[in-house]
Amino acid sequence: MLGVTEKKEIFNFFTTLVEKLSGISYGKGKEYLIESRLNELAISLGYKDIKELYNVCRRRADLKLLNEIVDALTTNETYFFRDRHPFEALKSHIFPELFKKREKEKRIDIWSAACSTGQEPYSIAMLLLEHFSTYLRSYNVFIYATDISKKSIERAKQGLYHQIEINRGLPANYLVKYFKQEGSYWRIDEKVRRMVKFEVLNLLEADLKVRQKFDIIMCRYVLIYFNLDTKKKVFTKVWNRLKPGGYLFLGATEVPPVTLPDMEKKTIGRTICYYKKDQAS
Ligand SMILES: C[S@@+](CC[C@H](N)C(=O)[O-])C[C@H]1O[C@@H](n2cnc3c(N)ncnc32)[C@H](O)[C@@H]1O
Numbered sequence: 001m002l003g004v005t006e007k008k009e010i011f012n013f014f015t016t017l018v019e020k021l022s023g024i025s026y027g028k029g030k031e032y033l034i035e036s037r038l039n040e041l042a043i044s045l046g047y048k049d050i051k052e053l054y055n056v057c058r059r060r061a062d063l064k065l066l067n068e069i070v071d072a073l074t075t076n077e078t079y080f081f082r083d084r085h086p087f088e089a090l091k092s093h094i095f096p097e098l099f100k101k102r103e104k105e106k107r108i109d110i111w112s113a114a115c116s117t118g119q120e121p122y123s124i125a126m127l128l129l130e131h132f133s134t135y136l137r138s139y140n141v142f143i144y145a146t147d148i149s150k151k152s153i154e155r156a157k158q159g160l161y162h163q164i165e166i167n168r169g170l171p172a173n174y175l176v177k178y179f180k181q182e183g184s185y186w187r188i189d190e191k192v193r194r195m196v197k198f199e200v201l202n203l204l205e206a207d208l209k210v211r212q213k214f215d216i217i218m219c220r221y222v223l224i225y226f227n228l229d230t231k232k233k234v235f236t237k238v239w240n241r242l243k244p245g246g247y248l249f250l251g252a253t254e255v256p257p258v259t260l261p262d263m264e265k266k267t268i269g270r271t272i273c274y275y276k277k278d279q280a281s
Helices: 004-022 031-044 050-059 063-072 085-101 119-131 133-138 150-158 163-167 172-178 203-209 228-239
Strands: 107-112 140-147 160-162 179-182 185-188 196-200 214-218 242-249 263-268 271-276
Touching (some): 004 050, 004 063, 063 150, 085 214, 085 271, 119 133, 119 172, 140 150, 163 185, 172 179
Parallel strands (some): 107 140, 214 242
């Protein structure tokens, strides 16, 4: 059992470390969550408990260990077609508009900027196959999906989902059409899987690591874990990766932490998104 002072010291050490590395800000009241997740990680790595992990980190923490700690402290909650209405807006308004607008380039770029285990980018890929397959024959549609959590990205690449994950949000006709059953798991079809490129990426480094620009950016339910200053910095880095004429989505309960001159709030059906003004508009 850890004493109160020891607990506080360990909590402060790990919260400071994780915030510096990932932006994720753990306020007071999260001590139990941190302790239980890091105890589990410590044991899986062959240490006795969180205290031994703490001592190791203070002496010599290599990059691999630091990444495992960050990974253990991320919250990867997600599901297919989360909130539904952003996907309705993509289908009814945004994709039809973009396919028209990008007629010359014949290219559309999409970024799922904190994709967790892949349900978000795969939902977009399935929506495209289901409703825009004619365009897919002549357009190059690139879906880039990134997350700081290596474990989540590895799972996303596998495209293998448990029945419980399937039950959350995936319409039955999509299950029949785009998945194959493997025991109590379902594997996503290869044609959906190969539409998405997954990579581990820390959004704090988005300006340095992501060079290209996107027509659609999904940056949903990730800024909520950052403090206001980090929210502003990350949002601006992500916004800078949006092409003029492109759309950015936040989570349904989120608002942009900054207002930028080229940003226009748009309501499409039941969803709100942020449009980057282009010269023509
Ligand atoms: C709650 S999930 C949201 C997943 C998905 N966007 C959705 O809306 O369903 C938040 C994700 O943000 C990721 N994350 C947290 N900090 C990050 C950072 N600094 N860079 C990239 N991803 C981060 C976590 O690993 C986690 O998978």
